[in-house]
Amino acid sequence: MSTQPSLDSVIEPLQQTLQTQRDAFLREGEVALETRVDRLNRCIAMLVDHQKEICAAVDEDFGGRSRHVTLMTDIFTSVGSLKFVRKNLKKWIKGEKRKVPVPMNLFGAKARVHYQPKGVIGIMTPWNVPVNMIFSPLADAIGAGNRVMIKPSEFTPKTAELMQRLFREYFEDSEICIVTGGAEVGAAFSSLRFDHLIFTGATSIGKLVMKAAAENLTPVTLELGGKSPVIVSDSGNIEEYAEKIIAGKGMNAGQLCISPDYCFVPASRLEAFITACKNTINELYPTINDNPDFVSVINERHFDRVKGYIDEAREAGARVEALNPANEDWSDRSRHRIPLHLIVDPADDLTCMQDEIFGPILNIKPYRTVDECLNFINQRPRPLAMYYFGTDKIEREHVLANSIAGGVTVNDIAMHVSCDDLPFGGVGNSGIGNYRGFEGFRTFSHAKAVYQQGFVNLAKLAGTLPPYSEKVDNMMAQQIKK
Missing domain, CATH: 3.40.605.10 (Aldehyde Dehydrogenase; Chain A, domain 1)
Structure with missing residues (x-):
């Protein structure tokens, strides 16, 4: 029963x-x-x-x-x-x-x-x-x-x-x-x-x-939620950008609706970016399993889900970089701890590029022009958050003007949400209102509309009450014109 x-x-x-x-x-x-x-x-x-x-x-x-x-x-x-x-x-x-x-x-x-x-x-x-x-x-x-x-x-x-x-x-x-x-x-x-x-x-x-x-x-x-993108410009300090992105992604083990999901990096600076990500993890989380600063994935079901993204990417031949400085064994699902992983240039049909990650994975997409990034983003559901890193003001304004997202932080992660004087919300699949x-x-x-009439009966004075006369026609003619 x-x-x-x-x-x-x-x-x-x-x-x-x-x-x-x-x-x-x-x-x-x-x-x-x-x-x-x-x-x-x-x-x-x-x-x-x-x-x-x-x-x-x-x-x-x-x-x-x-x-x-x-x-x-x-x-x-x-x-x-x-x-x-x-x-x-x-x-x-x-x-x-x-x-x-x-x-x-x-x-x-x-x-x-x-x-x-x-x-x-x-x-x-x-x-x-x-x-x-x-x-x-x-x-x-x-x-x-x-x-x-x-x-x-x-x-x-x-x-x-x-x-x-x-x-x-x-x-x-x-x-x-x-x-x-x-x-x-x-x-x-x-x-x-x-x-x-x-x-x-x-x-x-x-x-x-x-x-x-x-x-x-x-x-x-x-x-x-959704898949919140990051665009790393070819301008500025790639090490500084990687540090902020990894720190933001590592917060709460990526279990935030505004967490970076996939990151566009100039193809010519890809390896420098990955190296900077590894260096940042070495400083922030030198160990994983017994580190009180490292947040667990919420439960075993989500552990299996996130691990499944990693396993599928590896099996498909994608480059997977485990940011695991002490090379620890994290296979014990009862502890549900997963080190941050970079999946480099994943195919668009992989699950990690289809689902919202909501966990310690960051997809890395090399690019050659910023418009490639914008075309990719704009062909997909509107993200809840979007991030741009760079010092090129013209490029920054181009990105902001040609993309739609719930909110944007420039040169950092998630800071727009920390500002109580800014509205928080998504667009379409990422939210309503x-x-x-x-x-x-x-x-x-x-928002109740309240209108308080003045001291003159304008309707009677203007002749807009029946029976209508030529006075109304003349007044309407004066008002209804280009």
Whole structure:
């Protein structure tokens, strides 16, 4: 007999929580600035006061993740986003003045945009940066005045359980609630009648989330992934570029949606680049297996997936460079640690060039002209992130003007995401919509148009009410012209 829970048993408590939050939202009425700031402050206090517990939980989920990595990528970034919203919120909630057309503006008419919270926001988060992917959109959602339900990934259960306990210490369930469970809970969660739903994760799952949300016409923000390219120019310091690229790729063992996936290198400088990559690894990660700074692949399933890319490339005759300074044996899948590998000039039909890597592999593509790189990138789905390294300003502007990506960092990796005043989001397969900072505040707010009529009845004065006369014809003739 199947032990799979029924859909009703899964969805009923979720619907009850949603209704509890919606009722509380309606009772509260206008959400005061002080209330929003208080919720932001409680989030900051939670992260600061429990950072050791958080680092330990994430480390246990990964089977090996440096606390420094969690401090940098999860806690520091989350606190920064929360503080940025807190600092700017008073300005954002004032709304915006808009222009009133002539002649209404001459008689006292006014127009403005009033930003008000949508209600209850659903947040679905991935496993790779399990804390920041909760708090980054949460900062925008509660800054906008909403109640929030959060479904973390089931692949980081210890972190999810800790987050559930901490949120219950700092918040009522009617304010913010963590929902745990497997794929069946995620499916039920995405089918709820939220006022807005944001999902971060794989493109394949994002399609299912959007399909479920469409049944309720729930607006969605999808933060997906894809194959983020790097173009290394023939201008500048190749050793410096390799150092930054490898450091960026090594962060979280490449398990970031904005991690470099394939890298274009001038054919004439290919060997110098590979040598510089090896030198960088020697400095950053001289050992792999027992190195506390080196992050494990999340689980055995993903270990097998990433190893499969490497094995397939070797079998196909591609050049594979293992950046494994101590030449360690990493075959023990129970530890799921894989040294960074370079796959040099892989064929386009190899799986490593088809799938998003999301692991410690960097594909290297030699090139002769920058337009070759742009043609290759533009023939594929739009990437979430793109990177350009070089000192040639004309070439840089050419690359930026002739490519489309969710975001770009020039001469570094992933730094555009560290800037809270820049929107974060993808294009097409890499995502729909964006958040972070003011763009996030707007994403989770309803922009209500408010028009206030002036002190003159212009419709009557202009003769635009029936019965119509020649006066209307003359006025229309004056306005409808080139």
